[in-house]
Amino acid sequence: MLSIVAAAMLASATAAPAWHDGLDWHGVHVAISHDAQQRYTLAWPYGQREVAAQPLRTETASLLFDGLFAMAQDDLAQDSVDAIRDGAFDHGQPIPCHCFVTGLKWPYVWTRDLSYAIDLGLWRFDAARARNGLAFKLSGVRVPSAPQGSYVMQDTGSGGSWPISTDRVVWFLGARHLLDDRAFAADVYAALRDTLAQDRQYAFDPAFGLYRGETSFMDWREQSYPAWTFDEVTFIGQSFALSTNVLHYQALAMAAQLAGQHGDGKAAADYRSKAAALKAAINARFWRADRGMYMSFLGGDGTPNDSYDLLGIALAITGGVADGARAAEALANYPTWPAGSPVMWPERKDQPIYHNRAIWPFVSAYALRAAREVEQPARIAHEITSVMRGAALYGSNMENYELLTQGQHVDEGRLSGPVVNSPRQLWSVAAYFAVVTEGVFGLNENGTVQPKLPTSLLPMLFGDRTAISLTLPDRSITLELPKQRQGNLLVADRVTTRGTATTVTLKAITVKDVPLRTDAPLFAAEAPPAPVLAADGDHWKVRADGKVQLYVNGRRAQAIDGSGTLPRQGTLACVSATRMSADGLESLHSPATCGGEFAPVTGAWPRTWTAPADGRYRVSLDYANEHGPINTGITAAVKMLAVACDGGAEQRLPIVMPHSVRQQRSTWGEFAARAGAHCRFALEDGFNMSYLGHFAHYTGGVGGSNGPLNAADVGGLVIAPLGAGTTGDSAP
Secondary structure, three states, rough: OOOOHHHHHHHHHOOOOOOOOEEEEEEEEEEEEEEEOOOOEEEOOOEEEOOOOOOOOEEEOOHHHHHHHHHHHHHHOEEEEEOOOEOOOOOHHHHEEEEEEEEEOOOOHHHHHHHHHHHHHHHOHHHHHHHHHHOOOOEOOOOOOOOOOOOOOOOOOOHOOOOOOOOHHHHHHHHHHOOOOOHHHHHHHHHHHHHHHHHHHOOOOOOOOOOEEOOOOOOOOOHOHHHHHHHHHHHHHHHHHHHHHHHHHHHHHHHHHHHHHOOEEEEEEEHHHHHHHHHHHHHHEEOOOOOOOEEEEOOOOEEEEOOOEEEHHHHHHHOOOOOOHHHHHHHHHHHOOOEEOEEEEEEEEOOOOOOOOOOHHHHHHHHHHHHHHHHOHHHHHHHHHHHHEEEEEEEEOOEEEEEOOOOOOOOOOHEEEOOOOOOOOHHHHHHHHHHHHHHHEEEEOOOOOOEEHHHHHHHHHHHOOOOOEEEOOEEEEEEEEOOOOOOEEEEEEEEEEEOOEEEEEEEEEEEOOOOOOOOOOOEEOOOOOOOEEEEEEEEEEEEEEEEEEEOOOOEEEEEEEEEEEEEEOOOOOOEEOOOEOOOOOOOOOOOOOEEEEOOEEEEOOOOEEOOOEEEEEEEEEEEEEEEEEEOOOOOOEEEEEEEOOOOOOOOEEEEOHHHHHHHOOOOOEEEEEEEOOOOEEEEEOOOOOHHEEHHHHEOOOOOOOOOOOOOEEEEEEEEEEEEOOOHOOOOO
């Protein structure tokens, strides 16, 4: 239940804002003024910012709304450069690029940041820089023996980058807006085919019908995943993320469309089929009916997690994965706080503020887009005002904010944060552009104008006016109020276009809105330690730390208090535990403890092994990869394990060995064998990001300027029986 103070804050935040020449928040007053030359001055207790007249403008009753649009343009101008730099590339020397940088503290081009920013509307305002930046993130292959092609780069990241992180396909979300340039469009189609084929080979799990890999953008592992992943990311590489799978669905749908345009009907049909199957798998696997939301991620064996993220849910809605009632339900059930919507929920008590306990404006903009899709006026207004407030409070479009105060930094000792917070962050700038163009004036990607403006915002935007307007480089849009304004949403009644000027006469309607969810507890319980298993005849004895819920091979099993037993069936049993909070939230999972494995198969490659029974088996490798730190690099070791068993066709399993700090277990694959069959295992070279020509500029670690590197210290081959079925039938 909200405290009295929080309830008062919520009432203030959700009431119709009258932000004309400033705002007040947590005792801070922000004032804005302008002169006859349309120069704005934003002032707050600790400073001020002056913004020169800008080429684009809005004319509303809110000087604050208009001035922040001018400030967003000024931020974008400062992010528009002719050279970029990063300490990990070319020893920090400038690299020529007529493009956008990511922000004041991030003066480089990063795949996901740029792509989301372009998709949120920056393609409208400088198409040349947008294309140049995207082109900078494409690369050919510098290893002659590897498959050649044009690939989108996965930036440096968790465990040595791709395929631990697999959200590079977000590149196509931005590129889809810029296909009017024929040469660029040809590059996009080539990269789309090659990148999708490579992800299918190394990141797709046919048993689950999903793509493996980390959640998109939330790549500080222990913040959004269990804390124990801070130095063990194989779990992440084996797992499945909602956001990354939705991005792959959108890329497949785009490939189907482009293949059709290129006259390749067979390829178009194949992409459509794969997209439809992926959509069905996402809805079957990620939907959690008891919460009425899509889960953020699943364990590699399908283990459900009581964890949710706003970007994944918003992308599922806007990307066409969530349909009808489920789309509306998922957004309505995602909680909010007075300052805005958190990027993940529930929060972690033991983690500092960054993705944890934070509002990110670009995610708020995607939530706004989703709210327009399902026509939820309260959420539309909430996201618009959140983005506006953050920009106004700090005189820039900041990277992120603390959830409860919308502070740019909150001092809480080791939990202080946001840990990093850059001014003029590119996707935050794009978020403000999206608030203006889409959120208020209803400009769609295809150029049509379809306002869905909550009537609660009329006092701020219209005041005593009867019309407001937006002037863009190639057109203007005017919204005119109707005489009758009873309802909760303003939509188009009549649309008139003369030349480049569009006038929309609005009408008020009443839609079935849902109140913002404000009763959610903030924190989940902390994950317990791993349970301990001991064989006892036909059972496993299980010891755990207090009252926990057990999961076995991806399925919810039984609750125990300190100890219990599980049936032992001669097959692999991987057991994890969760803890329940007093508020009914389930913690993330402990590490899994597995029983029923065979001893490692060692010796020279190729290695041989004889199957003891008919069935399916899980295989992984003991390894160490010390070629980079856990949080960055490009040298995750990626191999292909070829399995040839008597009487069967060769089975090829991708194996990933990310950066490690000790000997550990690789990702696993599954194969089938008949009793008595001799199986031969050969470990073949795969592909990692160090193979891309672009990473010859990487000087922040091995695998870059000193040459490609795709290696690990490989130990035993570990095989475990799964029985006659597959793990793919363990849907939550």
